[in-house]
Amino acid sequence: MNESGVLRASLAIAAAGFLALLAYSALHALDYGEEEAYSRDLRRVQAATAELNERVLKSRSALLSQYDPLVHALRDLHALHERLKRVPEFLGRSAALDMRARLRDSEAQLQQKDELVEDFKTQNSVLQNSLHYFPILANSVIDRARVTPAGATVASRIQALISAIMLFDTAADTESTSRVQSAQVDLSNAKQAAQELQLNHELELILAHSQIILERKPLTDGLVKQILAVPLPRIALALEEAYSLHYRSATDRALILRQILFGLASITIVLGLTDVILRLRRSALALELATGELRQANAALAREREKERQLGELKTRFVSMTSHEFRTPLSVIVSSTDLLENYSDRWDAERRSDHLERIRSAAGSMDRMLDDILLIGRAEAGVLRASPAQLNLDEFCRNLVESLEHSSGRSHSIRYSFSGDPQVTLDERLLSEVVGNLLSNALKYSPTGSQVDFDVDANDEQCKFAVEDRGIGIPEADIPRLFVSFFRAGNANQIKGSGLGLAVVQKALDVQNGTIEVQSRLGQGTKFVVLVPRDLGPLAASKSSSNEL
Amino acid sequence: MTRNRPVISSVRCLAAVFVSLTVLACLNLFGCGLHEKRHESEPVELDSLGEQPIEPLPLTVDFDVAQAALGEILFAEPRLSGDSKVACTDCHHAEHGWADDQPHSRVVGRPESPVNVPTMYNVRFLYKLSWGGKYESLEAHIDALMTNPKVMASSWEIATQHLSELSSYRQLFAAVFRDGLTPSNLRQAILDYERSLVTPNAPFDRYLRGNAQAVSPEAKQGYALFKSYGCASCHQGMAIGGNVFERLGVLRNFFDDRGHFDNADLGRFNITKREQDRFVFRVPSLRNVALTAPYFHDGSAATLEDAVTTMASYQLGRELSEPDRSAVVAFLRSLTGEYRGNSL
Numbered sequence: 096m097n098e099s100g101v102l103r104a105s106l107a108i109a110a111a112g113f114l115a116l117l118a119y120s121a122l123h124a125l126d127y128g129e130e131e132a133y134s135r136d137l138r139r140v141q142a143a144t145a146e147l148n149e150r151v152l153k154s155r156s157a158l159l160s161q162y163d164p165l166v167h168a169l170r171d172l173h174a175l176h177e178r179l180k181r182v183p184e185f186l187g188r189s190a191a192l193d194m195r196a197r198l199r200d201s202e203a204q205l206q207q208k209d210e211l212v213e214d215f216k217t218q219n220s221v222l223q224n225s226l227h228y229f230p231i232l233a234n235s236v237i238d239r240a241r242v243t244p245a246g247a248t249v250a251s252r253i254q255a256l257i258s259a260i261m262l263f264d265t266a267a268d269t270e271s272t273s274r275v276q277s278a279q280v281d282l283s284n285a286k287q288a289a290q291e292l293q294l295n296h297e298l299e300l301i302l303a304h305s306q307i308i309l310e311r312k313p314l315t316d317g318l319v320k321q322i323l324a325v326p327l328p329r330i331a332l333a334l335e336e337a338y339s340l341h342y343r344s345a346t347d348r349a350l351i352l353r354q355i356l357f358g359l360a361s362i363t364i365v366l367g368l369t370d371v372i373l374r375l376r377r378s379a380l381a382l383e384l385a386t387g388e389l390r391q392a393n394a395a396l397a398r399e400r401e402k403e404r405q406l407g408e409l410k411t412r413f414v415s416m417t418s419h420e421f422r423t424p425l426s427v428i429v430s431s432t433d434l435l436e437n438y439s440d441r442w443d444a445e446r447r448s449d450h451l452e453r454i455r456s457a458a459g460s461m462d463r464m465l466d467d468i469l470l471i472g473r474a475e476a477g478v479l480r481a482s483p484a485q486l487n488l489d490e491f492c493r494n495l496v497e498s499l500e501h502s503s504g505r506s507h508s509i510r511y512s513f514s515g516d517p518q519v520t521l522d523e524r525l526l527s528e529v530v531g532n533l534l535s536n537a538l539k540y541s542p543t544g545s546q547v548d549f550d551v552d553a554n555d556e557q558c559k560f561a562v563e564d565r566g567i568g569i570p571e572a573d574i575p576r577l578f579v580s581f582f583r584a585g586n587a588n589q590i591k592g593s594g595l596g597l598a599v600v601q602k603a604l605d606v607q608n609g610t611i612e613v614q615s616r617l618g619q620g621t622k623f624v625v626l627v628p629r630d631l632g633p634l635a636a637s638k639s640s641s642n643e644l
Numbered sequence: 645m646t647r648n649r650p651v652i653s654s655v656r657c658l659a660a661v662f663v664s665l666t667v668l669a670c671l672n673l674f675g676c677g678l679h680e681k682r683h684e685s686e687p688v689e690l691d692s693l694g695e696q697p698i699e700p701l702p703l704t705v706d707f708d709v710a711q712a713a714l715g716e717i718l719f720a721e722p723r724l725s726g727d728s729k730v731a732c733t734d735c736h737h738a739e740h741g742w743a744d745d746q747p748h749s750r751v752v753g754r755p756e757s758p759v760n761v762p763t764m765y766n767v768r769f770l771y772k773l774s775w776g777g778k779y780e781s782l783e784a785h786i787d788a789l790m791t792n793p794k795v796m797a798s799s800w801e802i803a804t805q806h807l808s809e810l811s812s813y814r815q816l817f818a819a820v821f822r823d824g825l826t827p828s829n830l831r832q833a834i835l836d837y838e839r840s841l842v843t844p845n846a847p848f849d850r851y852l853r854g855n856a857q858a859v860s861p862e863a864k865q866g867y868a869l870f871k872s873y874g875c876a877s878c879h880q881g882m883a884i885g886g887n888v889f890e891r892l893g894v895l896r897n898f899f900d901d902r903g904h905f906d907n908a909d910l911g912r913f914n915i916t917k918r919e920q921d922r923f924v925f926r927v928p929s930l931r932n933v934a935l936t937a938p939y940f941h942d943g944s945a946a947t948l949e950d951a952v953t954t955m956a957s958y959q960l961g962r963e964l965s966e967p968d969r970s971a972v973v974a975f976l977r978s979l980t981g982e983y984r985g986n987s988l
Contacts, residue, residue, distance in 0.1 A: 165887075304961075
C-alpha cells in the first residue's frame with residue numbers, strides 16, 4: 096500500500112510536471128510566422144537604409160525631383176523599428192531586453208539620420224535651385240551685357256565666375272573656393288558698369304546665387320557624407336547577428352524543453368503502466384488466493400461428504416450385518432428353547448444337553464460379536480487404551496494355540512514356534528484379540544487338515560507374529576479394504592463371518608503402535624505378519640486411534 | 645492606418661438609433677465620395693511629361709466610414725472644449741477649405757492664434773504638422789490641441805464627460821464602437837474624420853493622369869514657370885510641399901521688410917532651438933491653395949497673387965511679370981480638388 100502510494104504520488108508529480116511544461120512550451124512556442132516576419136523586418140532595416148541613402152544621393156544629384164521618397168524611406172525605417180520592438184515571445188525575456196537595447200541604439204542613430212536628412216532637404220532645395228538657375232541667369236546677363244563695349248568687362252567677369260563656380264561644383268577645395276571668391280570680388284567691382292547697363296539687380300542676383308552655391312554646396316555635401324556615415328547598417332547587421340544568436344539559443348532551449356517533455360511523458364507512461372500492472376498483479380494474486388481457498392473448501396467439503404457417505408454405508412452395512420449375524424444365533428436360541436420347552440420331557444438327557452449346548456454357543460457367539468463391536472466402537476470413539484503388563488509371550492501363545500485347537504475340534508494342525516526372550520510388557524487382552532483373530536481366520540479360511548504356521552519371534556525391540564495358512568487366499572483387489580469394518584473379501588461369502596475380525600485386529604494394533612502386513616495368493620494361502628513393540632511403555636498406550644474409521 | 649472593421653457595426657448603428665439618421669446621410673455621401681469616384685479613361689496626350697515633381701493624390705483611401713461620420717459631428721462639437729464653447733470648426737472653416745479666412749483666428753474666450761490656421765484637407769499625407777513641424781503625427785497634434793489651454797483647454801476625459809451627458813452621443817458611440825463612448829474612441833472618431841478629408845481628382849491631377857484638356861493652356865504655362873523659377877524645389881511631392889522645411893526669406897529678408905517680428909516668426913527654432921532653424925517653416929502644401937487665403941504663417945498675403953509675388957521675391961529673388969504671375973496663379977487654381985465627389 097505504501098509502495099503504491101509513493102508510485103501514485105510520483106506519477107501525479109510527473110504528470111503535473113508534464114502538463115505544466117506543456118503549457119509553458121505552448122505559451123513560448125516558436126511562432127514561425129512571427130519569426131519569419133521579424134527576421135524579414137530585421138533584414139529590411141539594411142535594405143531600407145540603403146534605399147534612403149540612394150535617394151539622398153539622387154536628390155543631391157538632381158535625379159529625384161521630390162522629397163516624398165525620402166520621407167517614405169524614413170517613415171519605413173521608423174515603422175520597422177516600432178515593429179522590431181515587439182520581440183517575438185519565444186526568444187525569452189533577456190533576449191528581448193538585449194534586442195530592445197540594441198534597437199534603442201539603432202533608433203538613436205536613425206533619429207540622428209532623420210535630423211541630418213531634414214537639414215539636407217532644406218539645404219539641397221536652395222542649392223539645387225541656385226545650381227539650376229545660376230548658369231541660366233548668368234548667361235542671359237552676359238548676352239545682354241555684350242551688346243555694349245562697357246558691358247564686355249562685366250560679361251567677361253560673369254564668365255569668369257561661371258567658370259569658377261563650375262570648377263567649384265566639380266571639386267570644392269580651397270583653391271576653387273578662393274577662385275570663386277576672387278571672381279565674386281571682381282564682379283562686385285564691376286557694379287558701376289552694370290548700373291549703367293541697368294543690370295545691377297541681375298548682378299546682385301548672380302552674386303547671391305553664387306554665394307548660395309559657395310556656402311551651401313560644402314554644407315550639403317557634408318550633410319550627405321554624414322548621412323551616409325551614420326552607422327545604421329553596421330548596427331542593423333549586429334542586430335541581425337544578435338537575433339540569430341538569440342534565435343539559436345531559443346531553438347536550443349526549445350529542443351531541450353522538448354526532450355524534457357519527452358522524458359516526463361515517458362516517465363509518466365512508465366509509472367502509469369507500472370501502477371496498472373501492479374494493480375492487475377495484486378488482483379490476480381487475490382483471485383488466486385480466493386480460488387485456492389475455495390478449492391480447499393471444496394476439497395474439505397468433498398472429504399466430509401465422502402466420510403458421511405462412508406459412514407452412512409457403514410451404518411447400513413452394520414445394521415444389515417448385525418441384524419443378520421444376531422438373527423442366526425437368536426433363531427438357534429429361540430428354536431432350541433421352543434424344542435426344549437415342548438419336548439424336554441420326552442427327550443433323553445443327551446439330546447437336551449445338545450440343545451442347551453447350541454443355546455450357549457449361540458449366545459457366546461453373540462457375546463463375542465458384541466465384544467468386537469464394542470472394541471471397534473471404543474477405538475473409534477478414542478477411548479480404547481492399551482494396558483501393558485508383564486507377560487510370558489511364549490506361554491500366552493501356546494495357551495492360545497491350544498484353546499483354538501480345542502475349540503476347532505483339532506480340524507487343523509497348528510505348527511507353533513517361538514524364539515527370543517518370552518518376557519514382554521504388552522496388553523494381554525488386546526494381543527489376544529490380534530493373534531486370536533488371525534489364527535481363527537487362518538483356520539476358518541483353509542481346508543480341514545491343512546497346516547497353519549504360527550511363528551513368534553521376540554527380539555530386543557519388537558515382537559513379530561507370523562501366521563500363514565494354505566487356504567483360499569484373498570483377491571488382490573480386496574486387500575486395501577481388508578481392515579475396514581464389515582468388509583469381507585469377494586471369495587469369502589460361503590464362509591460364515593461378521594467382517595469384524597480384521598477390523599478389530601487393526602484397531603487393537605493401532606493402540607499398541609503395531610503394524611500389520613499381508614501377503615496372499617489366491618487359492619494358495621495367506622500370510623499375516625504383525626510387529627508390535629516389545630515393551631509398550633505407559634506413554635505409548637496413550638496414542639489415540641480415533642484418527643481413522 | 646487601415647482598419648477592417650466589419651460594415652455590420654455601422655449597419656447596426658443605423659438600425660438601432662434614429663438619431664443617427666444624420667449619420668446615414670453622411671455615410672451615403674461618403675460612400676460615393678472617395679470610393680466610387682473614378683474617372684473613365686480620358687484622351688491621353690501627356691506621354692511627354694515624364695518624371696514630374698508633383699504626383700496626383702490617390703483616388704481612394706482607407707478609413708472607417710462610420711467612425712469618420714461620427715468624427716464629423718464631433719468636429720463641430722463645442723462640448724469637446726473645457727468650457728464647452730470652442731469647436732474645431734471655430735478655426736477650421738469648411739467654407740474656407742477647412743482653414744481660417746482671418747490672418748489670426750479669433751475665438752471668444754481664447755487668445756488670438758499666433759499663426760494663420762492651416763487647412764485640414766489632405767493632412768493624412770503630411771509627415772509633420774504645424775508651421776514649425778512640431779507634431780510628428782495627427783495623433784500628437786490633436787492630443788496637444790485638446791490640452792492646450794489657449795485652444796481647447798480640455799482633455800479627452802473631460803470631453804467624454806461632457807458628451808456622456810447627452811443620450812444621443814451615448815447611443816451614437818454605442819452604435820459605432822463596441823465599447824461605446826470612451827476617451828480613446830472619441831479621439832479615434834475625430835482622427836478617422838481627419839483622415840477622410842482627402843481631395844483627389846483636382847484638374848491638375850487629371851492632367852497628370854493624362855487628360856490634356858483638364859487644365860487651361862495658361863495653367864500649363866504656369867506649371868512650366870513653377871518648375872523653371874524653382875518653386876518646385878520646395879513645393880513638390882504628392883502634397884506639393886509639406887515634406888521639407890525652408891527658411892522664409894532666402895534671397896531677401898522677409899522680416900526686415902515687414903518691419904517687425906514676434907515669437908511666432910521664429911518658426912522651427914521654437915521647437916529645435918537650433919540657430920539654423922530661425923525663421924524656418926514647414927513648406928506648406930499647395931493643394932486647394934486657392935481656397936485657403938490669407939497666406940503664410942502670419943496671414944500677411946491676402947490673395948494668391950500677393951503670395952506668389954512674395955514667394956518669388958523673397959525665396960527666388962525674382963520680380964514676376966503680370967502674365968507670368970497670372971499663369972502661376974492659374975496653375976495653383978488647378979490644384980483645387982474634389983471632396984465627396986464635388987469640386988470645391
